Amino acid sequence: MSESVRLIKKYPNRRLYDTKTSAYITLGDVKDLVLKYEVFKVVDAKTSEDLTRSILLQIILEEETGGMPMFSSELLSGFIRFYGSATQGMLGKYLENNMKTFVDFQQKLQEQSRTMYGGDNASVQADFWNQFLNFQQPAMQSMMTAYMDQSKKMFQSMQDQLQSQTRNMFTGFQFNPNEKDGK
The missing domain is CATH 3.30.1490 (Dna Ligase; domain 1)
Known part of the structure; x- marks a missing residue:
């Protein structure tokens, strides 16, 4: 459908x-x-x-502009600096992939909470999250570290691709700083 x-x-x-x-x-x-x-x-x-x-x-x-902003001034300044640069499209794709990974991670946690506590009861869900965040700090830190490592690897892979494409683009050119006017 x-x-x-x-x-x-x-x-x-x-x-x-x-x-x-x-x-x-x-x-x-x-x-x-x-x-x-x-x-x-x-x-x-x-x-x-x-x-x-x-x-x-x-x-x-x-x-x-409300009470609890998500983006710091430093982060927003960084976004602005990427506009017009060669990596603008790469950053957009990186952020999109990262957001999808984070949402998938969050959904898996919610599914686990429903399995453990049953149903979609909002108070049970809130209680689960309070317990999870208060008593499972090491587990949460481990999962977030794994997420950040995956994010870092994805960004490194994108950088490697960009460098490879740049090298391939300039393979046929010879650059010798000692030559002047083709002599």
Whole structure:
């Protein structure tokens, strides 16, 4: 069964219109769609230009200006420095793969908690996480270390690929700093 994409139109007055519910929605409602894993696309009502990334970035900005930001100024500065560099695409892919690995890791932990404590009872889940975080620090540190090692290996592999591609690209060129004007 093919899942249809939920269409949200953005009007010049900056209002968002959900075509599925035939109602205006807020950025908070779009955030709820993301949290529910709903597939959607935000388009400009006049030009049909895809604005999904822009809306997602607005949601992240609102979250970051709230009480507990996820990204430090140092990290954000690092992101900005990658724009326009040769490694910009590589960093994007690296972060995407890393996020997928982290989400998979988190889902496995949640599955284990359901298996151990049974059901989807929210209070049992919260109790499990409290116990897990308080009493299983070494295990958690070990898992996070394994995750970070995998991340480091993935980044090193991407760097090695980039170096290899660069070497292959310049294989036919001879560089001799002592030669001047081909003499």
